[in-house]
Amino acid sequence: MSANLPWLHDAKQQFAAQRRQGTLAHAMLLPLPEADGGVLLGQFMAALALCSSLVADVPCGHCKSCQLVNAGSHPDFHLLQADGNQIKVEQVRSLCQSLTNTAQQGAFG
Ligand SMILES: [Zn+2]
Structure with a gap:
């Protein structure tokens, strides 16, 4: 999550300003x-939020x-990635089930 890709700098700064x-x-x-x-940028934004x-x-x-995000165990951090070339219905159902619960840690949940 800590890769420093120069072409993501502006997007990261814009997100931080928002x-x-x-x-x-x-x-x-x-x-x-x-x-x-793309995944690194999304992970950065989620971790900062x-x-x-x-x-x-x-x-x-x-x-x-x-610390929870870095350990991969933050209860409010959900990463949905394509399984092959697709995001499968079961993945979305599982995510929706997780999202119906209230935020556990984050101030923005
Ligand atoms: Zn922190």
Whole structure:
């Protein structure tokens, strides 16, 4: 999650600014292929949105939320990736089931 891809810099900065200003959208579509860092950008955005440090432009890495995200066990972090070339119905059903629960940790849940 910590790869530093220079072409993602502007998108990360824009997301951080929206977070600081309290203008984050409730959902975002990232039309960026995984090979170009699409998953990394999504993971960065999710980690920053969940981070308890409200002044950082990057996930602080030290708060409880960052530690849970880094450990892959944050209860409010859900990553849905295509299984092959498709996102399967069962994957979406499983995600929907998870999302019907309320936020466990994040301030933005
Ligand atoms: Zn943090």
